[in-house]
Amino acid sequence: MDMRFGRKHLRLLAPVLLALLFAGCATTQVSGPASTxxxxxxxxxxxxxxxxxxxxxxxxxxxxxxxxxxxxxxxxxxxxxxxxxxxxxxxxxxxxxxxxxxxxxxxxxRPFDSAARWNFDNRPPAEGDGYRPPVKLAVLLPLSGNLATAAAPVRDGLLAGYFGESRRRPQIDFYDTAGTAAGAVDAYGRAVAAGADFVIGPLGRDEVSAVFARGELQVPVLALNRGNAAPPPGNAGFSLAPEDDGLIAAEYLLGHERKAALVIGGSDDNGMRASRAFREQFQSRGGKVVDTLSVTDAPGDLSAKLSAAAAAGADSVFLAVKGGTARLLAPQLALAGFGGKSRVGTSQLASGTGKVEQDSALDGIVFPTDVWTSRGVSGLPAAANTDLPSARGPAARLFAFGYDAWRLTAYLERLIERPNTELDGATGTLKLDGFGNVLRKPAWSTFNGGRATPIRGGG
Structure with missing residues (x-):
């Protein structure tokens, strides 16, 4: 089924979406020590x-x-x-x-050599701040099927950014991928045939892998997930994958001079993927993983293993678990001597929280979060003040993700051609590497008195 939205539909949707959303509210010279x-x-x-x-x-x-x-x-x-x-x-x-x-x-x-793979000549000249969106934009999302629930906040966040822009905007059409690899490939083909000059999506991992498997793509893509391979040259990928949380946490601890970590990961897919990424990054940068524990939502008594890790010299803990699991682990960690040591979680830590009396057990644990939900961004109301259902609760992160997908599309040329340029987004500060991957530096928060509190200076 073709789920393209015409301009008439978008004009009708725009005031409804915005009303709900805003309700209530060069060359580097390097110096340093001689190389060994x-x-x-x-x-x-x-x-x-x-x-x-x-x-x-x-x-x-x-x-x-x-x-x-x-x-x-x-x-x-x-x-x-x-x-x-x-x-x-x-x-x-x-x-x-x-x-x-x-x-x-x-x-x-200097800029990455891959910059030469991109061509923005079909777009009107850029504004002074680098704003240069495409002419005809296609968005590939699973508007039906098992992934439709996740797609809705992504779509609404993207449209919030789109309608919030007063300057030239591209024609925009949405295509339903139905959450399948075949559906994504078909939707991409239909978007190209309709004259799109840039594509956002697809969203599912299998969908992204299927589109990227086509090799050289006729129309460039900003995929919204990791595929099983890097984006083809001249294309980009943006994700909130669990692996990203693991990489971010590893760099956080290394930046705070922690060298020996205990890893505690959930037995679910997210926990395992984040733990694996953390271990690889932490060890490759000279850190030591003292032990890795895989736990269920009800972890049981781990006192002997935690004490052994502390005795082995662990100076920090990485927690790839949800908030409810972390609440059960926190007293055991304190008794084993980790209460005063660095404890870093993933974005999952905020899942299942919200009761101050219980969440006080999480005090002192640091975790990455979105800029919009923690301290707000220009162009969007405070996350707590919106009446749009797809922008509240757990969906808020995906809403911010969709908002950033629009901004990346509009400012992509600036990120590619100007080295060391960053884009302030709702999910974090965004950069692009030489393989087309969007790198995200999040905001950081910690629990204080049972409440999630932004860390001054971002962590």
Whole structure:
């Protein structure tokens, strides 16, 4: 079924959506310590592997990527910055090195070589702030099927950004993917045939993988999830995947000089994926994972294992569990000596919370959150003041995600062509790496007196 929305439908939807939403409310010069022979050797080995990447495929290619990332992770900041700046244009290592720099919050020496893959000539000239949206935008979402519930807040967040913009806006059409790989491929083909010059979506992991499997895409895509491979050149991917929370938490602890972590992850898919990503990132950057515990929603008595981890020198805890599970774990962690140590959760920590008396057990645990729900963003009302159902409660995060998808589409050229440019979004501060992946720096919050409280300075 074709679920395209015409302009007449959008004009009717705009005032309803907005009324509900607003109810109640260059070249870098690098200096630093001299590189060690070990760091230079690791960087050189990574360069050799990157040059061999083009001749690999399948599992061999995936393992080669992991080894490149491990080698670069072992290199200190000064060496990574200095040696990256020396790489010539077109060097295959630069995309990997640049991604490592961005993950550490370090500046790029120059734009990524992938910038040449993008073409914005069909768009009218950019505004002074870089605003340059497409001419005809297609949005691929599962408007029916099992993923329709998740798609609704994404759609409404996107439209809130779209209708909130007073400058030129593209024609916009929505296509139903029905939540299937075949549906996504069909929807993409119909969008291209209808003359779209940019596509947002699809949303499901299998959908994204199916569209990316087409190889070189006729019309560029901003996918809304991770596929089983990186976006094809000239395309981009944006996600709120559990892996992102694991990577973010690892960098948080490393940035606070924590070197030995205890990992406690839920036995569900989100918990396992976040825990795995944390372990890989933390260990590749020189950290040590003392132990990894997989727990159910009712974890039981873990006192012996927690005490053993503390005795082994764990200086921090990563909690990839929901709030209710964390409330049961917190007293055990305190008794084992972790009460005063760094404890970092994922965005799941806020799930199942809201009762101050119970949530006081979570006091001191830090977790990533969206900028909009924690401290607000310009252009949107306070999250607590909206009457739009798809922007409240657990759906608020997906609403912010959809809002950011629109902003990325409109400011994509600026992110691609200007190194070290960031976009302030509702889910966090956004950047683009050399592989087309949107990197997100979230806001940080902690529980204080049983209430989630933003951390001053962002964490």
């Amino acid at each position: 022979p070990q760091d230079r050797a690791a960087f050189a080995q990574a360069a050799e592997l990157a040059r061999a990447q083009a001749g690999l495929s399948g599992q061999a290619k995936a393992e080669n990527i992991k080894q490149i990332e491990r080698l670069l992770a072992s290199v200190d900041d000064a060496t990574l910055s200095r040696e990256s700046a020396k790489l010539p244009a077109g060097d295959p290592l630069y995309a990997f090195a640049g991604k490592a720099l961005l993950n550490r919050g370090l500046p790029l020496p």
